[in-house]
Amino acid sequence: MNVPSGYDPAMHSNLLSLLLLLSAAVGTVALVRRFRLPSMLAYLAIGMALGPHGLALLKESAEVQGFAEFGIVFLMFSIGLEFSLKRLQAMRALVFGFGSAQMALTALGTGLATAIFYEQGWRSGVAVGLAVAMSSTAIVAKMLSDRFELHSRSGRQTMSVLLFQDLAVAPCLILLPALASSGDDLGRSLGVAAAEAVAVLALLIWLGKKLMSRIYDAAAKVRSNELLVLTTLWIVVGLSVLTAQSGLSMALGAFVGGMLISETVYRHHVEADIRPFRDILLGLFFVTVGMMLDLGYVLANIHKLALAVALLVGGKAVVVLLIARVSKTPLVASLRTAAQLAQAGEFGLVLIQLAYQLQLIGASAFQITLPAMLLSMFIAPFLIERAARLSGDLGRGDWAHKAAAIHNIAVHSLDLGQHVVICGYGRTGQRIAEFLAIEKIPFIALDVDPQRIADARAKGVNVVFGNADRREVLQAAGVARARTVVITYPDPHSAERVIRTVRATRPDIPIVARTTDEKDVARLKAAGATEVIPEVLESSLLIAAETLVQAGLPMEEAIRHVRSARAERYASLREFYERDNK
Numbered sequence: 001m002n003v004p005s006g007y008d009p010a011m012h013s014n015l016l017s018l019l020l021l022l023s024a025a026v027g028t029v030a031l032v033r034r035f036r037l038p039s040m041l042a043y044l045a046i047g048m049a050l051g052p053h054g055l056a057l058l059k060e061s062a063e064v065q066g067f068a069e070f071g072i073v074f075l076m077f078s079i080g081l082e083f084s085l086k087r088l089q090a091m092r093a094l095v096f097g098f099g100s101a102q103m104a105l106t107a108l109g110t111g112l113a114t115a116i117f118y119e120q121g122w123r124s125g126v127a128v129g130l131a132v133a134m135s136s137t138a139i140v141a142k143m144l145s146d147r148f149e150l151h152s153r154s155g156r157q158t159m160s161v162l163l164f165q166d167l168a169v170a171p172c173l174i175l176l177p178a179l180a181s182s183g184d185d186l187g188r189s190l191g192v193a194a195a196e197a198v199a200v201l202a203l204l205i206w207l208g209k210k211l212m213s214r215i216y217d218a219a220a221k222v223r224s225n226e227l228l229v230l231t232t233l234w235i236v237v238g239l240s241v242l243t244a245q246s247g248l249s250m251a252l253g254a255f256v257g258g259m260l261i262s263e264t265v266y267r268h269h270v271e272a273d274i275r276p277f278r279d280i281l282l283g284l285f286f287v288t289v290g291m292m293l294d295l296g297y298v299l300a301n302i303h304k305l306a307l308a309v310a311l312l313v314g315g316k317a318v319v320v321l322l323i324a325r326v327s328k329t330p331l332v333a334s335l336r337t338a339a340q341l342a343q344a345g346e347f348g349l350v351l352i353q354l355a356y357q358l359q360l361i362g363a364s365a366f367q368i369t370l371p372a373m374l375l376s377m378f379i380a381p382f383l384i385e386r387a388a389r390l391s392g393d394l395g396r397g398d399w400a401h402k403a404a405a406i407h408n409i410a411v412h413s414l415d416l417g418q419h420v421v422i423c424g425y426g427r428t429g430q431r432i433a434e435f436l437a438i439e440k441i442p443f444i445a446l447d448v449d450p451q452r453i454a455d456a457r458a459k460g461v462n463v464v465f466g467n468a469d470r471r472e473v474l475q476a477a478g479v480a481r482a483r484t485v486v487i488t489y490p491d492p493h494s495a496e497r498v499i500r501t502v503r504a505t506r507p508d509i510p511i512v513a514r515t516t517d518e519k520d521v522a523r524l525k526a527a528g529a530t531e532v533i534p535e536v537l538e539s540s541l542l543i544a545a546e547t548l549v550q551a552g553l554p555m556e557e558a559i560r561h562v563r564s565a566r567a568e569r570y571a572s573l574r575e576f577y578e579r580d581n582k
Helices: 009-032 041-051 062-082 085-092 094-115 122-133 137-146 153-181 184-221 227-244 250-261 267-291 294-302 301-327 331-341 345-358 363-391 401-415 427-438 450-458 471-476 491-504 517-527 534-551 555-569 570-581
Strands: 420-423 443-447 462-465 484-487 511-515 529-534
Touching: 009 041, 009 267, 041 250, 041 267, 041 363, 062 153, 062 250, 062 267, 062 345, 094 122, 094 301, 122 153, 122 301, 122 363, 137 153, 137 331, 137 363, 153 250, 153 331, 153 443, 153 491, 184 227, 184 250, 184 267, 227 250, 227 267, 250 363, 267 294, 267 331, 267 345, 294 301, 301 331, 301 363, 331 363, 345 363, 401 443, 401 462, 401 471, 427 443, 427 471, 443 450, 471 491, 471 517, 484 491, 491 511, 491 517, 529 534, 534 555
Parallel strands: 420 443, 420 484, 443 462, 484 511, 511 529
Antiparallel strands: none
16 A cells, blocks of 8 residues: 555544544534533543543543643633632632631541541542532532522622632642652641742732733734734743743643733633633543543442542532531521532542642542542532522522512512513613603512612612512512513523413513524413514614615615514514504
């Protein structure tokens, strides 16, 4: 067989491995997203299935490990971008009180369990404890956001703990190498490592505050998005290299870079630019984690794995529950907070892999701890959902808050009749409220964002705190004597819950719902909505009308086309448009 000139067998093999990896990623990520599970689980499954302990189709290499390490770098950069001194100051009591207690007690308890049940030394216990103490920001924050519970009492506690865990990542990256390299003089090694870290980070932060805005201002003047992306990559990689050359981790430099950029006006633009790099490289990191998992060993020690999962989930839940109760949090909110934090996290996987590479933990402990962490993350969404259903509160945290919130809603709706109930006071809800006010139609708006509510109340708008998918909230808002309910939630699942709750209370009331995409119209109509307004359709009609006018068609003719399309689409408006066109 003739071999083409310049043919490189190694390069050909790498390309085939890359094609295999991409093919598996496309199919597996699509599958897990269909079931609304984190993409991370797909990458882990790929690593387990195709890695050396599975089908052995993928092999570990320095290049793969290098790209995976950059995934960690971009993860830390993203955490730095989300870091906010103002947010930290506003939540400092919860962050440093609740958060530090959770980290310390969880790490201590896990360390003791590691020493007792798995016969590991205290250094191994500390390493495993710190890894297990982390919870999944990606899973928990998304679920709380979807359920409109970020600002509930349990939500605030959970986010405070997650914020402290993010802050604790940097010290953990310093502590683990010090634990691994130290002999008997652990205190001296830790002191030297901490001093070096403080000096290097102080210098980077001091220089960064002076230069970061100037660098981005100069790049923005060129008006090239490509240059802004390159500038961000240069900063991330440059700071990572500087900290690595100083004896610290690359991830620590990336965290500092993100923290510095978060204080500039370019924060959100940078976050959008960097997300594709972060997600792909982080996915590769999780593939390498999956490749290290020996399923044969796990199955042979399934009893140890079951014990590890029970200790991890149950132990973390008990720790959080006790701290919440000691801080005088009502039982219902305490249970919800415990369920929301009773799992391992993405950076916990990073720490456990680092501990394994530094030989702080042995292969047996690693092969049990890693799958236990993964299983805890897999069951987290189901545990959180179950806890929310069992508690059945307002999302405010407890029955006392529930009674106070309902009373507050009832007070603000007491004098209303034939009014409109607006569910959600975002941009769409605000515009609806403006139109109603102009026509002097009374209304009450329900929302769960305290800041948004405070801003609206300062302007004299009738907005109150409450989750509209609760029957008692709707009753307090006077839905029994209202003329219309408007639902402005962008999430179709939340909108559907509200529609069904309204219909159970008032089968006859007109319900107008908003949706971002037309594919959800039939679903919301089946739930009981009188009319569903898809934003995609409305924006396309406006764009089409403007295009017709710019193409030379008279404005009246363009409007006629829009009216005709709306008459076809909206049943309640069809009669009006037909009469108007005669």
